[in-house]
Amino acid sequence: MFVVRPSLARAIGAASRLSGRGGGTTLPGRILLGMAPDAIARLGAELDGPIVLISATNGKTTTAAMVAAALRAAGRPPIHNKAGSNMNRGIATALLEQRTAAPGGGGLFEVDEAWLRPVAAELVPDLIVLANLFRDQLDRYGELERLVDDWAKMLETRVQRGGDWSLVLNADDPLVSDLGRDADGAPRPGVVYFGVDDPSVSLAEPQHAHDAKHCRRCGAPYQYERFYMGHLGHYRCPDCDSARPRPSVAARRVELLGFDGSRVEVDSPAGPINFTLPLPGLYNVYNAVAASAALLQLGLGPAAIATSLEATAAVFGRVEEIQIEGRRVAILLIKNPIGASEVLRTLAQPAQPLELWIALNDKIADGRDISWVWDADFEPPAELILRVTCSGSRAPEMANRLKYAGWDPARIVVDDDLHGSFNRAVAAVEPGGRLFALPTYTALLELRTRLADRGLAKEYWA
Amino acid sequence: MNLRLRLLALYPEQMNIYADRGNLLFLRRRCEWRGIGFELVRAGIGERFDPETADLIYIGGGQDRDQLLVAEDMRKTKREAIARAVEAETVLLAVCGGYQLLGHSYQLADRTVAGLGIADLETVRSNDARLIGNVAIELPASDRPADGARVLAGFENHGGRTRLGADAEPLGRVLRGHGNNGSDGFEGVRLKNLFGTYLHGPLLPKNAWFADYLIGLSLARQNGGKPLRPTPLDDRIEAAAHACARAAAGLDR
Numbered sequence: 001m002f003v004v005r006p007s008l009a010r011a012i013g014a015a016s017r018l019s020g021r022g023g024g025t026t027l028p029g030r031i032l033l034g035m036a037p038d039a040i041a042r043l044g045a046e047l048d049g050p051i052v053l054i055s056a057t058n059g060k061t062t063t064a065a066m067v068a069a070a071l072r073a074a075g076r077p078p079i080h081n082k083a084g085s086n087m088n089r090g091i092a093t094a095l096l097e098q099r100t101a102a103p104g105g106g107g108l109f110e111v112d113e114a115w116l117r118p119v120a121a122e123l124v125p126d127l128i129v130l131a132n133l134f135r136d137q138l139d140r141y142g143e144l145e146r147l148v149d150d151w152a153k154m155l156e157t158r159v160q161r162g163g164d165w166s167l168v169l170n171a172d173d174p175l176v177s178d179l180g181r182d183a184d185g186a187p188r189p190g191v192v193y194f195g196v197d198d199p200s201v202s203l204a205e206p207q208h209a210h211d212a213k214h215c216r217r218c219g220a221p222y223q224y225e226r227f228y229m230g231h232l233g234h235y236r237c238p239d240c241d242s243a244r245p246r247p248s249v250a251a252r253r254v255e256l257l258g259f260d261g262s263r264v265e266v267d268s269p270a271g272p273i274n275f276t277l278p279l280p281g282l283y284n285v286y287n288a289v290a291a292s293a294a295l296l297q298l299g300l301g302p303a304a305i306a307t308s309l310e311a312t313a314a315v316f317g318r319v320e321e322i323q324i325e326g327r328r329v330a331i332l333l334i335k336n337p338i339g340a341s342e343v344l345r346t347l348a349q350p351a352q353p354l355e356l357w358i359a360l361n362d363k364i365a366d367g368r369d370i371s372w373v374w375d376a377d378f379e380p381p382a383e384l385i386l387r388v389t390c391s392g393s394r395a396p397e398m399a400n401r402l403k404y405a406g407w408d409p410a411r412i413v414v415d416d417d418l419h420g421s422f423n424r425a426v427a428a429v430e431p432g433g434r435l436f437a438l439p440t441y442t443a444l445l446e447l448r449t450r451l452a453d454r455g456l457a458k459e460y461w462a
Numbered sequence: 463m464n465l466r467l468r469l470l471a472l473y474p475e476q477m478n479i480y481a482d483r484g485n486l487l488f489l490r491r492r493c494e495w496r497g498i499g500f501e502l503v504r505a506g507i508g509e510r511f512d513p514e515t516a517d518l519i520y521i522g523g524g525q526d527r528d529q530l531l532v533a534e535d536m537r538k539t540k541r542e543a544i545a546r547a548v549e550a551e552t553v554l555l556a557v558c559g560g561y562q563l564l565g566h567s568y569q570l571a572d573r574t575v576a577g578l579g580i581a582d583l584e585t586v587r588s589n590d591a592r593l594i595g596n597v598a599i600e601l602p603a604s605d606r607p608a609d610g611a612r613v614l615a616g617f618e619n620h621g622g623r624t625r626l627g628a629d630a631e632p633l634g635r636v637l638r639g640h641g642n643n644g645s646d647g648f649e650g651v652r653l654k655n656l657f658g659t660y661l662h663g664p665l666l667p668k669n670a671w672f673a674d675y676l677i678g679l680s681l682a683r684q685n686g687g688k689p690l691r692p693t694p695l696d697d698r699i700e701a702a703a704h705a706c707a708r709a710a711a712g713l714d715r
Contacts (some may be wrong), residue, residue: 138619143525214527328569337481362710368595369617371663375485394710396702400667402482403699404491414702453591 029092049106482522523558595638616661
C-alpha cells in the first residue's frame with residue numbers, strides 16, 4: 001500500500017495532471033521535485049523489489065533496455081526510465097508515472113554520470129552497474145578523474161547505508177574496475193566483474209581518445225597487453241598491484257557480423273550464456289555482457305538471459321532502422337569520441353559503399369563544445385563514401401572534419417536545414433538502398449519528433 | 463626549392479584533451495596538399511630535443527594529473543631547449559594548459575605549480591565559475607596576413623585566470639567570450655614567434671588562415687628569412703567552418 005503524506009500526494013496530483021498532457025519525460029518530475037524535493041527517496045522507498053542503477057558514458061540506455069526486457073520476460077517488469085531521461089527529473093517522472101505498475105519488479109534506472117551520486121543517495125540501490133567512462137562533454141562533466149572520485153564517494157555512502165547490495169563493474173576499464181577496491185585498496189564485498197576475453201576482436205593500435213593512462217593508485221602509466229575500445233582492454237600497473245581483475249562474467253568468444261550484429265559466448269559462474277546479438281559492434285557486446293552480469297545478480301539463469309538478448313530490439317536512436325519511401329534508414333546516435341569512433345568502425349566493416357547523413361548540433365545537451373569531432377576517428381570509412389550530407393547547427397565544421405579525415409570534398413554536401421537535408425538525403429538513395437543517419441543527441445530528438453509526426457516512428461516516450 | 467616543415471609535438475600523449483590532434487592533422491594536410499614536406503616528431507615524458515630540429519613546436523592542454531606530471535618533466539628536461547627555440551624565433555603554439563605552463567606559475571587546487579617562466583604571465587585559480595564558451599578575438603595589425611584576416615574563433619574552457627606581466631603582449635583583443643581572465647579584455651600571449659592562447663576547438667581547423675600564417679612563419683628560414691606565403695588552396699569548406707565558428711561566438715549575426 002502507498003503511504004503517502006498529504007504534501008507528496010498533492011505534488012503527485014499536480015505533476016500527474018501535467019504528465020497526462022503528453023510527451024514530457026521530465027516536466028512532471030520537475031513539478032514533483034519542486035513541490036516535494038525528497039520525492040525520489042520517498043517514492044523509491046515504496047518500491048517493491050530490487051532497485052538497480054546503471055551508469056556509464058556510453059551504452060547505459062541500451063544496457064538498461066536489455067535488463068528491462070529480460071525482467072519483463074521473467075514476469076518482473078520494473079519501473080524504468082526507458083526514454084533515456086536520466087537526470088533527477090527523468091527518474092522522478094518514471095517513479096511518478098509508473099508507480100502503480102505490477103509489484104515486485106522494483107526499479108531500473110539509467111543514471112547520468114554526474115547525477116549518480118545524488119540519485120544513489122536517495123534511492124539506496126540494491127545493484128549498481130558501472131560500465132565505462134570516456135571523454136565526453138568536457139564543458140559539462142569536466143575531467144574523468146573527477147567523475148571517478150565522485151563515484152568512489154557515492155560507493156562509500158552506499159557502504160555506510162549497509163544491507164546487502166552488489167556492484168557490477170567493467171574489468172576492462174581501469175577507471176571503473178578500480179572502484180571495486182576501497183580507499184585502502186581492500187576488495188569491496190559484493191563485486192562482480194565483467195569483461196571481454198577474446199583477443200581476436202582487439203585493436204591493432206589504441207584508438208586516439210585514450211584517457212585512462214595512469215594508475216589510480218600510484219600514478220604510474222598502465223601497461224596494456226591489448227585494447228578493445230578506447231582505453232578498455234587488458235592492463236596492469238608496473239609499479240603497484242593494480243591490474244585488470246579477472247572477470248567472472250566474460251565474453252570468451254566474439255564474432256562481429258558487421259551492421260547485422262554479433263555472435264557471443266559468455267562464460268559465467270552459472271554456466272555459458274551463448275547468443276546472437278542483433279545489434280552491431282563491440283560496444284553492444286559490452287552492453288550485453290554488462291546486462292548478463294546484472295541479470296545473473298538479479299536471479300535470472302543463463303537460458304533466460306540468452307533468449308532475451310537474442311530478442312533485443314533497438315532502443316530510441318540506437319541502431320533503429322525505419323522504412324521511408326522504399327529506403328531503409330538506420331539511425332545511429334553519435335555523441336562523443338569513442339562512441340562515434342565505434343559507430344564508424346562498425347560502418348566500415350564489411351567494406352560497402354555508404355550514403356550518410358550526419359547532423360552536428362551544439363546545444364547544451366550535445367555539449368556546446370564541438371571539438372570532440374576531431375577526437376573521433378572518422379577515417380575508417382573514408383574510401384567507402386558515396387555521398388554524405390552534413391547538417392545541424394555546426395554543419396560546416398562537420399564537413400571540415402570529414403575533409404581532413406580523407407573524405408572526398410566533392411562527395412560532401414553541407415545543408416544546415418535539418419529536416420530538409422534529411423529528406424533530400426533519403427530521396428537521393430536508390431529505392432531499396434540504405435541511408436545511415438548519424439545525429440548528435442538534440443538532432444536525434446528533432447529528427448525523431450518529425451518522423452513521429454509523419455507516422456514513420458513512434459513517439460520516443462511511447 | 464624543397465620545403466619541409468618539421469613539427470615537434472610536446473607531450474602528445476598527455477596534452478591532447480581538447481582534440482589537439484586536430485591542430486596537428488590540419489597542419490599536416492595543408493602542407494601535403496601543397497607539396498611541402500611534413501615531418502611530425504614527438505617529445506614525451508623524460509625525452510629531450512634539439513631545438514634546431516623543429517620549425518614549429520606545439521603543445522596542447524591536459525587533465526590536471528597529466529598537466530602536473532608534464533609541468534615537472536618540462537622544467538627538468540625541456541626548459542632550456544624551449545627557451546632557446548623561442549629565442550631563435552622558432553614558432554611555438556601553446557593552447558590552453560600548454561599556454562599556462564609557459565608562464566611563471568599556475569595554481570592547481572590549493573597548490574602553486576612552477577611553470578617554465580618563458581612568457582611573463584601567471585595563472586591563478588578563481589572561486590568563480592570556469593570560463594567556458596565560444597570565443598572570438600581580434601589580432602593586432604602586426605599579425606594580419608595580406609588578405610586582412612584578423613579574427614580567431616574558438617572555444618574556451620578554463621578555470622584558471624591568466625594575468626600578463628608588464629613585459630608581455632597579448633595575442634589579441636576579446637571580441638566575444640572571456641579571454642585570459644574574463645576581465646581585462648585580452649586573450650593569449652605573444653612573444654617573438656610564440657603564440658599562447660586558450661582557444662581550442664581545435665584552433666587551426668576553425669581558422670585556416672591562421673594555420674597558413676603559422677606555416678608561413680615556420681618556413682621563413684627556408685625562404686631567405688621572410689615569412690612564406692603558402693600557395694592558396696580550395697578553402698571553401700574551411701571558410702564556411704570559420705564563418706560557422708565566428709557565428710557561434712556571436713560575431714557577424
